[in-house]
Amino acid sequence: MNAPPGVPPPLRIGGVTIDPPLLLAPMAGVTDHHFRLIVRRIGGVGLVSMEFLPAAAMVRGIEPVLRKLHFTDEERPLAIQIYGRDPEEMRRSAAIVERLRPDVCDINMGCPANKILKNCAGAALMGDLPRAARMIALCRRELTIPLTVKFRLGTGRTGEPLNYLELGRICEDLGVDAVTMHARTAKQMYRGRAAWEHLARLKQALRIPVIGNGDVRTPDDALRMFAETGVDGVMIGRAVLTDPFVFRRTAAALAGRHVAEPTPAERLELIRTHFRWILRDEPPRLALHKLRSFLGRYTHGLPEGRALRRRISELDAPEQFLPALEQHLLAHAASGR
Numbered sequence: 031m032n033a034p035p036g037v038p039p040p041l042r043i044g045g046v047t048i049d050p051p052l053l054l055a056p057m058a059g060v061t062d063h064h065f066r067l068i069v070r071r072i073g074g075v076g077l078v079s080m081e082f083l084p085a086a087a088m089v090r091g092i093e094p095v096l097r098k099l100h101f102t103d104e105e106r107p108l109a110i111q112i113y114g115r116d117p118e119e120m121r122r123s124a125a126i127v128e129r130l131r132p133d134v135c136d137i138n139m140g141c142p143a144n145k146i147l148k149n150c151a152g153a154a155l156m157g158d159l160p161r162a163a164r165m166i167a168l169c170r171r172e173l174t175i176p177l178t179v180k181f182r183l184g185t186g187r188t189g190e191p192l193n194y195l196e197l198g199r200i201c202e203d204l205g206v207d208a209v210t211m212h213a214r215t216a217k218q219m220y221r222g223r224a225a226w227e228h229l230a231r232l233k234q235a236l237r238i239p240v241i242g243n244g245d246v247r248t249p250d251d252a253l254r255m256f257a258e259t260g261v262d263g264v265m266i267g268r269a270v271l272t273d274p275f276v277f278r279r280t281a282a283a284l285a286g287r288h289v290a291e292p293t294p295a296e297r298l299e300l301i302r303t304h305f306r307w308i309l310r311d312e313p314p315r316l317a318l319h320k321l322r323s324f325l326g327r328y329t330h331g332l333p334e335g336r337a338l339r340r341r342i343s344e345l346d347a348p349e350q351f352l353p354a355l356e357q358h359l360l361a362h363a364a365s366g367r
């Protein structure tokens with residue numbers, strides 16, 4: 031079957047081909063090495079991204095942050111995202127990224143968290159475009175790999191108009207290879223709906239590729255975002271948390287194919303693999319935290335998922351998780367529920 035009309039070709043960011051043009055959003059506390067690999071192995075994703083990493087800690091060599099920079103070739107194409115307030119510090123962290131040679135370096139200008147905004151980083155840079163421009167120019171000079179910038183519609187603060195078109199043009203003029211826009215203001219955080227009409231406007235204003243982001247939960251949403259806005263790529267975030275198979279179904283929909291839903295056995299195998307990696311690689315306290323949060327999300331839609339989540343919230347040793355999960359699944363398979 032042919033791809034439906036209106037579906038864009040593979041996305042090119044600098045010299046890197048992103049095929050299909052579907053991107054895993056950077057998500058702090060979620061898109062670590064293990065999760066990126068899980069999403070990659072399921073398939074259908076064109077580019078995966080690390081969670082944002084603080085430039086200040088990178089240039090000071092803070093160990094837990096340096097550890098987060100680990101990736102393997104199986105994850106490629108892969109973006110490393112950096113954030114900070116000081117253009118010079120950002121330049122130095124871009125130099126570190128360049129040496130690691132991921133496929134893309136991404137600058138975060140969209141984070142709305144108060145802790146980040148107070149420090150004049152993330153979306154606060156949309157309130158100080160001269161500083162944003164200095165930062166982009168310095169990072170660009172450090173990098174031979176493609177550079178992208180991820181931002182929002184604007185700060186949303188009173189008296190500050192939406193300025194994404196201005197920031198988009200600055201990016202283009204300074205040699206940025208593509209931009210991603212989450213179609214909300216920083217003030218909105220995640221409230222309201224993403225205003226996709228602004229994605230269409232940004233796409234019309236720029237020659238470099240535009241990646242659209244915000245409220246894509248299903249393959250149909252992704253097709254609609256491509257068709258309604260003309261964006262070159264679609265980035266998906268929160269939907270992947272409970273449904274890591276969403277990329278596989280969306281890629282199939284883009285190609286005009288249908289794929290079967292994952293079987294319960296496939297879901298279980300995925301959870302088992304992820305858990306084994308966490309138990310192997312993480313210190314016990316962090317392992318416990320990660321097992322709880324990932325299992326909490328993965329069990330959405332499983333039979334009696336709520337009872338299982340209650341049970342795992344009571345576990346206090348990482349090695350108890352897999353047996354608890356397996357017992358639960360066995361019990362519900364046996365009772366036919």
Ligand SMILES: Cc1cc2nc3c(=O)[nH]c(=O)nc-3n(C[C@H](O)[C@H](O)[C@H](O)COP(=O)(O)O)c2cc1C
Nearest residue numbers: 055056057058081082138212244245246266267268
């Ligand atoms: C738990 C969580 C962590 C996030 N961390 C980051 C981050 O590190 N860098 C970033 O640019 N955006 C981050 N975001 C925003 C997402 O990348 C994305 O822009 C946003 O969730 C909107 O897309 P969605 O509607 O598909 O979720 C985060 C979002 C969530 C839910």
